[in-house]
Amino acid sequence: MHLYEERLTVPRTWWLLAALTGVALGLVLLPFGPLVAAAALAGGVTTVSLLGHAYGSARIVVTPGALVLGGRRIPLGxxxxxxxxxxxxxxxxxxxxxxxxxxxxxxxxxxxxxxxxxxxxxxxxxxxxxxxxxxxxxxxxxxxxxx
Incomplete structure (x- = not known):
């Protein structure tokens, strides 16, 4: 049972940065062809989105016996x-x-x-x-x- 739970998600603007990073990579690699540019766009958006999701997945949880911060468990005593x-x-x-x-x-x-x-x-x-x-x-x- 959780008495308190909070996820420290990243701000919504970070997802816009992920999209802009993909667009920038796609534009940089456009001289190598549209297929390479599309792959760079997809790869850039995916990579930055996964990093943002991982960074924003930290949780604060209070259970009846402990305070859990990310992966660390601290007894309430x-x-x-x-x-x-x-x-x-x-x-x-x-x-x-x-x-x-x-x-x-x-x-x-x-x-x-x-x-x-x-x-x-x-x-x-x-x-x-x-x-x-x-x-x-x-x-x-x-x-x-x-x-």
Missing amino acids: ALGATEILDEREAFAWRTWKANPYAMLLIRGYVRTALRIELRNDYEGAPYVYVSTRQPMNLAVVLAFARG
């Missing part, structure tokens, strides 16, 4: 205080305030985030930084799940 970060604070914690030992799930196109302290430096990390479009909802669900 290891989580401490949460801090909701607005755009300015999220940028600061992504850049100059960042700890190199922290667990990070960063997506630059998601402007807000949640910073969660870890008890006893769980796995050597002082905190978890999670890019999320709904930091308030995630903080409330985590508080509820921890009891």
